[in-house]
Amino acid sequence: MKQSRLMSLVEAITNVVVGYGVAVAAQLAVFPWFGLPARVADALGIGAIFTLVSLARSFALRRLFEAIRIRRTSNAAGG
Template sequence: MKQSRTMSMVEAAANVVVGYGLAIATQIVVFPWFGIETGLAEHLTIGLAFVGVSLARGYLLRRLFETVRMRKLSTERMQVGQYLQRKPKSKTNDVATDVDGPSELAVGSKPW
């Protein structure tokens, strides 16, 4: 099923909002381990600096993968269409033959 551009944006936005919350929580816990002391306002600002980049990245990657998927489907459909349009081979000889003609076995020989 094809995902619309709008739904790609909704998905990317939801991913960014959840990621933003996790990033803020992670910064609050991890920054002090490295001696970085900041207030909540700084954490929120640092997080916001990456929101636009993250949103664009998520949206563009989603669209890229959707384009690749649709091209693959299109190619597969073209191949099926070409297969269905082929003319059936005429049946002029019902005898099984190999490249050099009909194969014959000597009396008493085994086929393998």
């Protein structure tokens, strides 16, 4: 069964939202190990930037793999 583009986007957004929370928490924990200030506002901003990048990457990869699946299915059916 084919996954719609909308559902691909919903899945990617859900994955990235959870990842955002993990990333912010990780920054607050890890930055001090490297002598960097661990300010919540900074972690939220940095996390937002990387979240947007991650969302775009996740969606693009999902669509790429869906296209590969469709091509393989089409070739196997003799199309």
